[in-house]
Amino acid sequence: MGLESFFNPRSVAIVGASRQEGKVGYEILANMIAAGYKGQIFPVNPKAEEIEGLKCYASLESIPDAPELVLIVVPAKMVPAVMQECAKVGSKAVVIITAGFKEVGEEGRALERQVIQAARQAGIRVIGPNCLGLIVPANHLNASFGGDLPASGGIAYLSQSGALLAAILDTANANGIGFSKLVSIGNKADVDEQDVMEAVADDAQTKVIAGYLESITDGNAFVREAERISHIKPILLMKSGGTQAGAEAASSHTGSLAGSEVAYESAFERAGIIRCDSIKQQFDYAQAFANQPLPAGSRVAVITNAGGPGIMAADAIEREGLTFAKLDEGTVKKLAEKLPAAANLHNPIDVLGDALADRYEFALDVVMDDSGVDAVLVLLTPQAMTEAAATAEAIVKVAGQRPGKPVLSCFLGAAKVRDGVGILRKGGIPQYDSPESAIDTIDAMTRYVQWRSRPKRVVRLFPVNRRRVENIVERHLRHGILDIGEAESKDILEAYGFVTPKGSIATTADQAANIAQQLGYPVVLKIWSPDILHKSDVGGVKVGLTSEQEVRDAFDLMIYRIPKKKPDAHILGVLVQEMCRKGKEVILGMHRDPHFGPLMMFGMGGIMVEVLKDVAFYLAPLTAQEAKQMLVSTKTYKILQGVRGDEGVDIERIAEGLQRLSQLVTEFPQIKEMDINPYVVGSPGTTPIAVDARISLEQ
């Protein structure tokens, strides 16, 4: 069932309606009436005959016709009984405004569970509890105590914080920003962010989905669904509680576990979600997405009546990585025809301080026709002769004539540009308080366009020996062993197509020399003991041995010295292993995020990871393109490509390694964490070697 009964109900009952101003039960009723709701409103309150001229009912059952939507504002303890009533009369959509549930602790959590269980049994969908309600301006539905009905517009907003929604509503109303839907999801005991997003995804009025979240209910499903929706319309999210301090505040507030920042970043990137750092930024973006077409590219032209702000815009364009549009010669010529001699005919086009509306109109008209311009920002400062309102009208007109290219505006000032700003807002031209925020918005639009034009995701499936891994994993879990040892880790890697170094365990120096002989020199010796995790720390690794004598010496020294350093260690022997060809050491890893599942990691080995923390993350399963992108996004990528005459390494093979690892951890959710370190890669065409690996499981 969708949320249609919430958004467009025939009738609404308010259980707990009150006559007392200031009480939530009164405010909601008053808001419903003030908004001009066209359906029937049924106040429910056994102690009142009528409220605000509406007949009041003693209970839901006493209403002649079952209300399609029920708003509950009675105290928490009484909510279960009301839910029973809803089930009885057959209402299928309920908003529980009342607080005092999960957010106050164990008792509230139990109450919430009870209420939702009852709702589910009766096939009732519930928004809340602990929420502000919902608003649908086009239907004159203000089923909330958040504030006045806002204008109707293209933004759908969902918020996990009711108070924030109230603030947003107040700000939006002051600025004439319009919405398609506003939903306060509160504790999201039933209807959650994903339900709301799905519901507005196909809503023709909704041009952009925006929201504030502190947690995400089901990470995996959310990513899948958001990715689907992002192809239809942009999603702008504020997600707080990402940092440590924020997460602590979040969990004390909503009792929900905040996911790790990196996983959220990856999830949002995968899903095409545009993350916003502040409400201001979110509305900066939303204005443009709701009212303007998407830019075809990143080339921005600026029209201004003052040099200073023009320079500020140019600086911002470069900082954001956009392109400062180079105007076509024809454009410059056309501009020269009518602009004064002192005007700057190149980007940023300076129409000069004495420009009236007609000069702006002319310049915008000419620049919009330049095929080398993908978006236009019109700047205006209020000077002696400036016609803010007429200029705004001209912009609305010209932009309306060319609906394929976005136009944004930044009228600086306040009183002197107020009328102009009003005209721009009404005319669908997004208006910004600084050149920087306008340019930041154009950047968000181009990033979204780039995301949308990415090729379809195809995850390659490699032929692997899944059975072999199943056996190892299951045997470990059966015995409660969660760390897989070196030998079996390598079995697992080989089963998924990784090549590991050859070698065998020697228990005597003679054996060691023999194995070395067979492998061919040089070889590596490693102490073999389940009790020694950090082999090098005890002198348990010796590399680059090139002769029988060196092998014998190294063997004997390990066997003699290590038991003295680690008397309790059970030593099984010494591994004699082929020495890897020279190559670069990288790390491939995976950490299973509690919300979003396997998070893949790539980094250069050694100091690059340790000192520079130069690593890239992405959610599994990886496509070839995404695996490659992980490499490219590290600062040290150039080192892999080869610098200073170094020929570089086989980048495709690293990407393949990441994809194989991604397949492994996707097929085996029992693997909690693992890394291949080092993964030694040589020059193009050679086979990388997975030298060492650590795998840990969870039940």
Place this chain on the structure above:
Amino acid sequence: MGLESFFNPRSVAIVGASRQEGKVGYEILANMIAAGYKGQIFPVNPKAEEIEGLKCYASLESIPDAPELVLIVVPAKMVPAVMQECAKVGSKAVVIITAGFKEVGEEGRALERQVIQAARQAGIRVIGPNCLGLIVPANHLNASFGGDLPASGGIAYLSQSGALLAAILDTANANGIGFSKLVSIGNKADVDEQDVMEAVADDAQTKVIAGYLESITDGNAFVREAERISHIKPILLMKSGGTQAGAEAASSHTGSLAGSEVAYESAFERAGIIRCDSIKQQFDYAQAFANQPLPAGSRVAVITNAGGPGIMAADAIEREGLTFAKLDEGTVKKLAEKLPAAANLHNPIDVLGDALADRYEFALDVVMDDSGVDAVLVLLTPQAMTEAAATAEAIVKVAGQRPGKPVLSCFLGAAKVRDGVGILRKGGIPQYDSPESAIDTIDAMTRYVQWRSRPKRVVRLFPVNRRRVENIVERHLRHGILDIGEAESKDILEAYGFVTPKGSIATTADQAANIAQQLGYPVVLKIWSPDILHKSDVGGVKVGLTSEQEVRDAFDLMIYRIPKKKPDAHILGVLVQEMCRKGKEVILGMHRDPHFGPLMMFGMGGIMVEVLKDVAFYLAPLTAQEAKQMLVSTKTYKILQGVRGDEGVDIERIAEGLQRLSQLVTEFPQIKEMDINPYVVGSPGTTPIAVDARISLEQ
């Protein structure tokens, strides 16, 4: 002469006053009158008897008493004549509003030069030309056509863009932001940013200096003066034209050469200037600096009536690197006494959605007393029972009682908090439109406090052989040779206390073997020719030679092969040099910035610089602390300190090298660019070797 006659004149003449509304000559006169200026106003216009009820004069000379301040709005061509008149009557302060000078090209530039020369001869100071004028609210002086007289307050503002100043004025007036002075410096033909900053530095009303600049007239003097002033009061600057696109726009606009971004960053850092990215950010900062005390530390407490914004603030605190204050146990206990059970008593303190003003007052009062809190941010969302105005009054009251600790506020919303916001503004509590911008402001305040508490700068002077360098430099310049060769570069380095590798030039294999014998093996051979810059490219470098035979072979191969590759090169021999001890290679460098002088550079050698661009810059002369800070600020600093059991290198000696180099380039302004690459540093206690150096001169 200071600028007192500009800021507080007894009388003002307006040359070019007009009766025609909309004309600048009218607007200025009208603004002067509307502002309630207490001195005499003399309109000057030969064609009018009186304007706006004031007697009009035919010329400056016909005014009975010489006006202290003269505003010129006549066309550019007439300005020289007016300046002559000023000289004659003895006015010493002139504002040229008129445009059409340097900014329009060569002719205008000549006119400007002529006017300023005349002024200088007569001892007249000039603001402008091509400016908006100036405003001093406390003296009811609005000698501008920028807009209405703003409120009096603690912000001094100077702007190189008149249009921007007009926009700022309009915005400030709408928000009740007060100023001590506003100065539009225009083309700054005489009075420039530095003059204005000096003038307001000791002005008791000015609490913070803010400005918008596109260029800086005299970089070195500016840095020195700004550094002095920053110790007295904060300087907040927007500097545009930093990026490439911005710089192009800047030079087409003002004809001034924009300095390189890195040099500006270093200069601002040295001078304690707080750089702002947008006007909004600048006013966010200015509000707080003008009205609130500086925080003693970085521990921030947050009081809120809603969880969401509290989390957003907590996230921002962590992102900015501030400290999320941990409340004292006593504080928590005290809070528990009066706050409801469901309130969060820990940071962020949640006084809950139904909090009235008294609850905010109580919480703020308690938190302000916590010695573990350095700054408090009060958040408010407009909920059903919220008392925005009364809460604002409570905040103003409590903050006023404890003037030693900054309090900032963020009342979210618009209409519902409007009265509250007005009360906060009047009461000197900075008010922000998002938690993020409030926290960003606290961060700017703490950064300023940290800068101010830095120890006094003491530049160490090393005993050097300055004479020796003088000889080399002067001889080169005399002969017009701008690149100093390897041998003499090393002489210069040695004169400044650097150790360079030992070695001599050999012209025969026998000689080479002999020199190697004396130096001791291993040695390096390098081809010696003024015509070969990149020795390795032609096989002209051979390292790690360990025997006489290897030296002879290498010598003969170079002498045989290189002339074939470079037939025109004049080969003087082969340098036989001692091989450097193992160590890490770093680069010490200097680039002389046209505005700010020698800009020192430090970076790790090899791929760290090439791939990661991991370098640090700072303006010379360097103190020991600054040199060390350059090292610390690189990402690869940890590598110098030693990782993974590596003992690291002698960091103090690298810092010393930077200081010596700083002294050299400071004492020899003829050195345009130089770098020591590689500078090989070994473990602590060893002497670094300046292996190679490149020095280029300018006349």
